[in-house]
Structures are given as C-alpha cells and as structure tokens.
Amino acid sequence: MKNGQTKRAVVAGGAGFLGSHLCEALLGDGVQVWCVDNLQTGQRRTVRRLEQHPGFTFVEADVIEAGFAAMLPRRVDMIFNLACAASPVQYQADPEHTLLTSVVGTRNLLRLAEQRGARFLLTSTSEVYGDPEVHPQTESYRGNVSCTGPRACYDEGKRAAESLALDFHRAGRADIRIVRIFNTYGPRMRSDDGRVVSNIITQALDGSDITIYGDGSQTRSFCYVDDLIDGLMRLMRYEGVQPGPVNMGNPAELTVAELVEQVLALTGSRSSVVHMALPEDDPRRRRPDIHRARELLGWAPHTTLTEGLRETVRWFSQLRAETAPRVLGNGSDHLVA
Numbered sequence: 001m002k003n004g005q006t007k008r009a010v011v012a013g014g015a016g017f018l019g020s021h022l023c024e025a026l027l028g029d030g031v032q033v034w035c036v037d038n039l040q041t042g043q044r045r046t047v048r049r050l051e052q053h054p055g056f057t058f059v060e061a062d063v064i065e066a067g068f069a070a071m072l073p074r075r076v077d078m079i080f081n082l083a084c085a086a087s088p089v090q091y092q093a094d095p096e097h098t099l100l101t102s103v104v105g106t107r108n109l110l111r112l113a114e115q116r117g118a119r120f121l122l123t124s125t126s127e128v129y130g131d132p133e134v135h136p137q138t139e140s141y142r143g144n145v146s147c148t149g150p151r152a153c154y155d156e157g158k159r160a161a162e163s164l165a166l167d168f169h170r171a172g173r174a175d176i177r178i179v180r181i182f183n184t185y186g187p188r189m190r191s192d193d194g195r196v197v198s199n200i201i202t203q204a205l206d207g208s209d210i211t212i213y214g215d216g217s218q219t220r221s222f223c224y225v226d227d228l229i230d231g232l233m234r235l236m237r238y239e240g241v242q243p244g245p246v247n248m249g250n251p252a253e254l255t256v257a258e259l260v261e262q263v264l265a266l267t268g269s270r271s272s273v274v275h276m277a278l279p280e281d282d283p284r285r286r287r288p289d290i291h292r293a294r295e296l297l298g299w300a301p302h303t304t305l306t307e308g309l310r311e312t313v314r315w316f317s318q319l320r321a322e323t324a325p326r327v328l329g330n331g332s333d334h335l336v337a
Ligand code: NAD
Pocket: 012, 013, 014, 015, 016, 017, 018, 019, 036, 037, 038, 039, 040, 041, 042, 043, 061, 062, 063, 064, 081, 082, 083, 084, 085, 086, 087, 101, 105, 123, 124, 125, 126, 180, 181, 182, 183, 184, 185
C-alpha cells in the first residue's frame, strides 16, 4: 500500500519466463500488475492463470511503439523492464528488433517512469561483460564485448539501456535500479527457446541426442528462478542511494559438460552426447561476484543446482505429459508414443 492505495506495477516482458514469475510474486504481495508484452518469445498461456486474478491486466503491445503508455493507468509506482528476448537463438533471429527493444523500448519505459513518478528497474545481463577477462565478474569490470559480432544486438543494446537509465538518474528524471542477471533457469522456460538448460532437459526426456556446443569446457553459473525473483523484488524496494548496477546470479560455476552429467543423472536418461560447433563469440566462462547484492540487499541465492534442476525436470516432464498428442479411444485416452 502507498498512502492507503494499492501499489501498481508495470512489468514489460511479463509474459516471458522471468516476467511471469515476477508478475505472480507481485500479485502475491498485493500489488496490481499491468503486464505489457508483444508475445515475441513470451506466450499468453504462460500468464493465463494470472489473468483470473482481479489485480492482473494483460496489455499486448511492443515497447518500441510509444503508444503502449496510453493503455496504462495514470498512477504507476514501479516499472520493471524485462522486455527483450534473452536466448541467443531468439535474440539473434531479429537482431534489429532486439537492439531497438533495449534502446528505444527502454527509453519509452524510462519516459513513462518520469511522467508517472515511478521507480524503474532494468534487467540487464552478464552479457555486458562479453567474453570476460576478469573472473569472477565484478560490477566495476567494464567488459570485453564485441560490437560487431552476432551477440552485439543483445550485449550492446543492454549496455546502451544501462547508459540511458543512468542518464535519466543523473538528470534527476527517474529513480532507477539496474540488475545484471546471470544465467537463470527454472519452470516456465520454453522447451524450444534454445538455451542450454531447456535444450538438454528436453533432449534427455525425449531420449534424443544431447547437444554440447564445442568441447563443453565453457562455464556458466546457474541461478534458480525463485532466488532471482526474490533479488529483483529486494532491489526494487531498496531505499538507499543509487547503487549502480547490481550482479545477481549463483556463483556456483560449472562446465556445460558437468551440467549435462547432472541432467543425465537426474533424469536417468540414456541419451548420447553429440558435440556441435561452438557459436561465434560464445563466452568461455562466467561467474558473478555477488558481494554488492549481499551487502546492499542481504541477498544471496539459496537453491542448489540439484534442487533447482530437479524442480525444472519435474516441470518439463509435466508439460510433456499435458501436451503429448492424444488419440481418443473407447472412453479412454491413449497417449501417442
Ligand atoms: P524471455 O524471452 O522468456 O522473456 C522476454 C519477454 O519480453 C517475452 O515475453 C517477450 O515476448 C517480451 N518482449 C521482447 N521484446 C519485446 C518488446 N519489444 N515489447 C514487448 N515485449 C517484448 O526471457 P527471460 O529469460 O524471461 O528474460 C527476461 C529479461 O531478463 C530479459 O530482458 C533478459 O535480457 C533478462 N535476462 C535474463 C537472463 C536469464 O538467464 N533468464 C539472464 C540475463 C538477463
């Protein structure tokens, strides 16, 4: 509540993987939510259950087109900007749109924050560090990003979005927060999004070949979605002086090959592993330094990789059971093999 009024939040990208969890957490906190999404990588069915909630409104719109603001209420307290495809395969499918989403879309949302006097949170990314030469990555590291490669539409877009947000802050135009998210996974990822966790769990459950790009020695640090959402909520609520960008992720680092071993063990799958070409500019290693988040917000992830993967495997298994094609028989349904 703010001055006796229910708080209101806009979640751009709210029909995506992280956005849907955030909308749910906000509703659970008694916040009214306007979810703005163009359904590029998000899906309406992801938020279908939330649409039963009286505090939830879905607005189908592209944040690049400034007109979406007219569909939002006059009073808004918080704006979370999660709009942007996050999977390399998906953000490279339409690189121009990806870049404009981060630059023009973020400017439109910052202007909305300025007009409505709302606090603004940008979901930036560990990709601002590119293929890092400093390990683990601290917020003060300026990164090693290619501005000409296939990942640039995403990496440079997010870097520009951070610049814009901090320019609005310096000019006193908006109260802003920036979080740099490291690889996050969990239920509600799309099985076809092309990211490593969704790919290998889907492949393991299907019994099809597990695709490792390169030799599998590249590292990532995987954070479970519930931990990350807790961090986003804490950062939005943070009342101290402008903290600058804050890393959020799980510092437990492992190679892609080790991740595959864990998934094979958890699923009991007998899938074979095949090696494919490593994509251009694929970062060799990545691990967050999360001291700033700990000190400012008292935040740290609590879910182990095994616990998080188990939940994610359970969710993908359930999804497969629900969406498997069925043939209607004599009074009973027969699953098609
Ligand atoms: P996602 O692709 O599942 O969700 C992104 C959502 O934004 C989708 O619903 C999509 O339809 C929507 N969207 C894209 N462009 C839009 C536009 N122009 N206008 C309106 N809606 C638009 O991805 P996610 O994993 O949920 O990521 C959410 C945010 O967090 C992204 O901004 C991403 O860059 C950031 N992030 C995520 C991770 C991660 O590991 N999941 C890591 C770093 C940063």
